[in-house]
């Protein structure tokens with residue numbers, strides 16, 4: 001097994017690694033660090049949780065230890081898609097560079113330019129920035145990128161999702177072509193491949209296993225819901241979430257609740273709070289100081305439920321989250337992997353529960369395709385579990401249906417669908433009837449109850465076993 005001491009890092013860096021309590025390098029570190037120390041470009045295909053941040057910060061600290069920064073000419077640059085991720089990378093630098101004298105500046109939106117200008121003016125070894133804010137500084141004539149020796153692009157796939165690729169290309173073109181580039185992405189979309197082909201020179205390619213395959217310690221569940229009425233769908237979904245949380249009881253020590261939209265992040269956080277749960281929202285529209293406060297409270301255990309959007313939560317390093325709740329089924333299946341990867345970290349047990357309505361069928365199927373397996377179905381608990389805090393109208397309107405087990409792919413469809421529906425079908429608006437279909441959901445297609453295979457059931461299925469043998 002490789003040890004950190006085998007990686008040719010300087011004793012000062014090794015000391016900091018030891019102080020951080022790391023015993024052995026993770027696979028991405030084992031692959032990326034030696035190549036980076038040799039001065040090679042690195043293409044790291046890895047996602048959050050793999051230790052990739054130390055994979056680039058450790059060799060950078062080693063390489064930058066010699067030399068001094070000049071005013072307004074940073075020596076290295078780390079580009080991150082979100083402010084939180086940038087702040088986290090900065091923290092990593094602080095942790096690992098404690099025995100080395102390095103100056104750094106964090107250029108992120110939502111913070112005044114003045115303070116950042118001051119740092120840049122003095123000269124920094126490491127500049128950590130989001131692309132927009134970096135270019136703002138550049139355009140104000142406050143910054144020169146011609147002294148960049150090492151440039152890191154972190155979470156390039158997220159940069160692509162957020163429309164930052166033109167900014168990244170521009171930034172690349174402002175730095176000297178002699179720079180060393182360390183480039184990280186969880187996936188290699190064609191656009192990312194193009195960028196790496198253009199700006200990286202003969203990179204060492206280090207690819208580590210997807211987290212999805214590694215996260216055997218995460219128990220996954222999906223709760224299928226069906227709104228009793230279209231205008232109650234959101235309310236009932238929130239009620240289901242509370243019932244799920246109540247069902248998890250004390251095992252749920254802290255959790256992240258993911259929503260697809262920022263507006264829902266706010267609504268869900270408010271609703272949980274109203275029902276006596278210790279919850280707060282985090283998304284890109286909140287100001288930086290509030291986001292930092294919320295995150296700190298969550299890290300310290302003061303806050304129990306962090307309600308988040310994908311972008312805000314991306315790359316956050318929050319150890320020991322007992323649960324991840326997917327209030328919404330993510331529309332990009334990759335996001336499911338990222339979301340659930342927030343629990344069950346570093347070999348700990350974790351649990352994730354997702355709420356899925358009939359409109360989510362397609363996205364749920366895509367996630368299961370990506371996982372290569374079905375997510376076990378659980379009955380909606382809000383028919384059996386008491387809500388966290390007794391309430392007025394909302395509890396009375398709890399959807400009354402319980403869903404039967406969904407047929408597993410290998411099971412004969414006739415057998416499972418022939419199970420009697422546990423609850424009578426509730427009249428649905430016409431539009432919802434059309435959306436529903438397939439994947440073992442309702443048996444009331446087009447208002448007509450289908451038993452077994454409906455009109456198309458082959459007659460041998462109706463025969464008894466003895467009849468079949470003799471017939």
Ligand code: AMP
Nearest residue numbers: 022024025026048049050051052053054
């Ligand atoms: P990252 O993928 O960079 O977000 O890192 C995920 C987590 O792994 C962070 O909490 C790091 O502190 C931790 N970590 C990084 N490298 C190691 C290592 N070699 N051994 C144990 N933990 C590590």
